[in-house]
Amino acid sequence: MLNIQSVHKKYGASSVLNDISFQVNPGEIVGLVGENGAGKSTLLHIIATLQKASSGTLSLDKIPYKGRLKTVRKRIGFVPQEIAIWEDLTVEENMIFFEKLAWKKRSVSALRQLCLEMELHKWKEKVHTLSGGMKRKLNIAISLIHDPELLLLDEPTVGIDLKSKQEIMHYLKKLAKEEGKTIIYTSHDMDEIMNLCDYTYCLGQDAFYETFLTERGQEVIALS
Ligand SMILES: Nc1ncnc2c1ncn2[C@@H]1O[C@H](COP(=O)(O)OP(=O)(O)OP(=O)(O)O)[C@@H](O)[C@H]1O
Numbered sequence: 001m002l003n004i005q006s007v008h009k010k011y012g013a014s015s016v017l018n019d020i021s022f023q024v025n026p027g028e029i030v031g032l033v034g035e036n037g038a039g040k041s042t043l044l045h046i047i048a049t050l051q052k053a054s055s056g057t058l059s060l061d062k063i064p065y066k067g068r069l070k071t072v073r074k075r076i077g078f079v080p081q082e083i084a085i086w087e088d089l090t091v092e093e094n095m096i097f098f099e100k101l102a103w104k105k106r107s108v109s110a111l112r113q114l115c116l117e118m119e120l121h122k123w124k125e126k127v128h129t130l131s132g133g134m135k136r137k138l139n140i141a142i143s144l145i146h147d148p149e150l151l152l153l154d155e156p157t158v159g160i161d162l163k164s165k166q167e168i169m170h171y172l173k174k175l176a177k178e179e180g181k182t183i184i185y186t187s188h189d190m191d192e193i194m195n196l197c198d199y200t201y202c203l204g205q206d207a208f209y210e211t212f213l214t215e216r217g218q219e220v221i222a223l224s
């Protein structure tokens with residue numbers, strides 16, 4: 001279980017996250033929504049151990065972040081808002097490169113299988129020849145190499161076609177429901193949020209998203 005207590009984040013004098021507390025249980029797919037600049041990426045970076053909160057406490061499976069960041073990091077997969085892969089390498093070379101950096105060792109056939117499960121069939125092609133949707137899938141596959149229990153996805157379906165989106169949704173649901181992975185997902189596409197997420201946390205003062213989703217039957221919890 002991910003447990004976040006009274007997290008604050010300031011950049012200089014400007015406060016981005018104010019007293020954020022929530023929990024996420026294993027196997028849940030949770031949406032994180034809010035307007036541009038609400039602090040979604042900042043919060044995901046803090047959960048991913050890539051940024052530090054100004055104050056507050058976090059724990060994953062009762063392991064506190066404080067003093068144990070490396071241990072916690074091994075359990076987390078993170079898909080950043082900007083695609084982060086090597087354009088001049090093939091899909092295979094990217095998977096092998098990131099496997100070498102990963103905490104768990106995987107065979108080449110297991111890496112290939114990971115891509116196939118995401119309907120990413122191109123293996124020998126250079127990344128710069130792939131469509132945006134395929135690159136997104138590769139980024140997600142890379143985040144799963146070390147078999148993390150918590151997967152954080154920051155707008156992973158921006159600019160991709162409906163078919164690829166649905167393939168990604170289908171795969172994420174499978175990861176949560178069959179493998180018990182916990183998923184936190186940010187998106188500005190509310191259809192996606194309603195289709196994918198068990199419930200949704202809403203960041204920021206503006207109640208627009210909260211009202212929009214609640215009116216359509218989605219369970220929404222305001223975080224600040
Ligand atoms: N490194 C930084 N230094 C200073 N301010 C920052 C930094 N990173 C983010 N911010 C500011 O913090 C606020 C929250 O940014 P963040 O990227 O977390 O929002 P977001 O909800 O992910 O927005 P978007 O929907 O556009 O992706 C913004 O006002 C942003 O300008």
Ligand SMILES: [Mg+2]
Nearest residue numbers: 040041042081
């Ligand atoms: Mg963002």
